[in-house]
Amino acid sequence: MTHGGAGRLPDLVRERVHRRRAAARQMLELVPYAGAGLVAGTLAVHVVAGVAPVVFLVGTALALPQVVSGALPPALWVAIAAFLLQQVLAPLQLVLSREIARRVDAACIERLTRFTLDEATLAGLERPDVADRLTQVDEAFEQWTWTPGTALEGGLALTARYVQLGGAVVLLGWAAGPWAALAGAVAALVARQGQAEAFHRWGALWESFQPARRRVAYVRELATSTRAAKEIRTLGLVGWLQDRFATETRSWLEPLWTWRRRVYGAPFVGHAIAALLGSAVALLLVVDGGTDGASRLVAVSVAVQAVVLCARFGVMFPESDIKLVYGRAAYTALQELEATIREQAGATADRVEAPAPARDVTFSGVTFSYRPGRPVLDGVDLTLPVGTSTALIGVNGAGKSTLVKVLAGIYAPDGGSVTVDGVDLATFEPRSWQRHFAVTFQDFLRYELDLRDNVAMGAISHRDDDEGVVAALAQVGLGGLLDELPLGLDSPLTRAVEGGRELSGGQWQRIALARALFAVRHGASVLVLDEPTSQLDARGEAEFYDTFLELTRGVTSLVISHRFSTVRNADRIVVLDGGGITEAGTHDELVAAGGVYAQMFDVQARRFADDGAPHVPDLKGATL
Incomplete structure (x- = not known):
């Protein structure tokens, strides 16, 4: 002792x-x-x-x-x-x-x-x-x-x-x-x-x-x-x-x-x-x-x-x-x-500036887990051709938002690779890659700032582009909002500030969409919309998607949605299920295949059936 x-x-x-x-x-x-x-x-x-x-x-x-x-x-x-x-x-x-x-x-x-x-x-x-x-x-x-x-x-x-x-x-x-x-x-x-x-x-x-x-x-x-x-x-x-x-x-x-x-x-x-x-x-x-x-x-x-x-x-x-x-x-x-950070310094020291994609962005055997042994993405193979629109669907918890974060370089894949025109995304400096993105996440933020800043944050270096801010607001159906606000673009979007105003959930979602379109206006070449119309009413959703493809023509876009009226007009639709891509094709091709997409589409389509039969009506232009 x-x-x-x-x-x-x-x-x-x-x-x-x-x-x-x-x-x-x-x-x-x-x-x-x-x-x-x-x-x-x-x-x-x-x-x-x-x-x-x-x-x-x-x-x-x-x-x-x-x-x-x-x-x-x-x-x-x-x-x-x-x-x-x-x-x-x-x-x-x-x-x-x-x-x-x-x-x-x-x-x-x-x-x-x-x-x-x-x-x-x-x-x-x-x-x-x-x-x-x-x-x-x-x-x-x-x-x-x-x-x-x-x-x-x-x-x-x-x-x-x-x-x-x-x-x-x-x-x-x-x-x-x-x-x-x-x-x-x-x-x-x-x-x-x-x-x-x-x-x-x-x-x-x-x-x-x-x-x-x-x-x-x-x-x-x-x-x-x-x-x-x-x-x-x-x-x-x-x-x-x-x-x-x-x-x-x-x-x-x-x-x-x-x-x-x-x-x-x-x-x-x-x-x-x-x-x-x-x-x-x-x-x-x-x-x-x-x-x-x-x-x-x-x-x-x-x-x-x-x-x-x-x-x-x-x-x-x-x-x-x-x-x-x-x-x-x-x-x-x-x-x-x-x-x-210093532990990761060796992996990031030699990274280079990321170019805008010219041909395609490709997922090859990508895996990702939040917890060991429980993969959210498990061998994802997916190609996003430049200049085309891709819709991504899947049940809740399938990993759609996680895939977006891997695509944006926010998460690094545990296995496999994401390549841009054949070059591994891991070789690029993450911030330079993300500058090519216009993203509206499902849990977008409501900034307690003025209207101008809320939109211009999509490309903040162009904050002085009032014409572009107004144009983006008009594109998402908020053109009349400026007439209602006494301070116009300088109006704070919160009641916590004198002279400020709070917006509805649908209006806030339109602001988030305007933010993404403002980024596209100033050079963003990849547009990602995660449940972009979840808080819009049926008319607002239909109005947005009637003009969406025209507004984003030539932009590589990825849209995540549970509403099939949203995704049916995309150039290609892919289904994420069980951690991997299980189906890919156009709307008509996937319905004809009779797989998961067709089953999910049929569930939404039934409410429009006159006799309750499980047939698939033509829903072009309708909102589900």
Whole structure:
């Protein structure tokens, strides 16, 4: 048992040294964001702020004998000047520290944005461990409390504390001898070590509960946002939501409280006792040594105040400790996110710009799984000839939307390949390939921005093309919307902004379609529409598809829909079933083949049958 304890101590020491080095490396990485000049200036101010209390201590001690006799010695004025200097430096320290935090956080937010929007894969962001870290970083910047910038700010602020401690130990050695100085230093460092270790353990525990805190945040967002307000009120979920919030909150707070007692219980008492004993020894040495007279009074006064400064080193430093623990945790989470990118760097370093497809885009034996052993796409073989329209159908969950994401380079296939004019899509830089796309996803976003931006996001570099925005709106049947909006294209599409207006579900879908057509207008050569008319009424759907082929002539288009009136006019229709393409052909060819397509078409067609017989009527121009 003793051997195990003896062996464990060096491991703890090594672990703490490793942790301190890691923290130092992180702080050094953040310094360039703040600027070396600003950091150096702030350090200088912190050093002076740490020296000022020591000068005040010495000045008051030297002035005390003369003040008692009624004189106003120069040492007293020095003490007053040191005190006033502290008051002047305090706000300066705050201003400089906040500027450092602002600069660092601005750089880190840019890194986070670049990671999530430009470098990270969608599959990577959907991993639970990545989502936890991303939430942790996002929370830090949302609350603006414990960020990487505050970590550097807090680390630099420790300079004043340690300068003050160094001055106190020197004065203690001068006034009461080296053993008193050693006792005071040990008391201070033991107490400080206790605080630092407790904060480290507490920070690690806080981070370990991130999944539970993410669940609590989700429930809280449901209760406080307008996103789910209609369903919550209509379904009477208020009481259930309150109970769920309380349950989820207790699920992590109760064990956290238990661990807090362990962290700040016996270990904290042990460090406090050790610090008190060290301080007591230092005071005893102060009392026991020295000479008599005025010099003795000065020495004792200096020594006692120095011991008090050492003893106070064991308290929490609000300007540093919390910021260092949680701010570093946020930066560590950001680094871990970026480590995921570095793992993929070898596969993406040599990628080239993707050309617009000239002949075809081909899937060859493509497989893809969200979970191992459960493929969504399993050996997909499909060719999309350039300049033609292809319709993709299949039951819910067949993998249609997943196929679109693989086509757009959002997901990389687990097996097989996607080629563009015979060149593997994996050799292209994903963003350059996606610039050729105009996509309307099934779960399209409703941006709380003005009408112009909502349409122009299809080709945002052409945001000033008001004529094109108006034309796209007219093409999707929203030409009259401009007349209804007092601010025209500048009208915000949300009631949360003054003068804004909310749109219906069908109008929002038309906006998404206009966004795609605006992208086609400005050079997108591949158009993908995933359930593009699911929220339109029968007339709106018919009107859109009457003009769809004309609007997209010469564009390579892929349309996903459950409505066969939507897909029947496509140049070719393919059926995705069981993870692969099982049928391909024109509408008439597939109906004649009597396969899955014919069965699904027959189900929709029956409602138009006069006698209920399973015959297939001519539905050209009708809406199913």
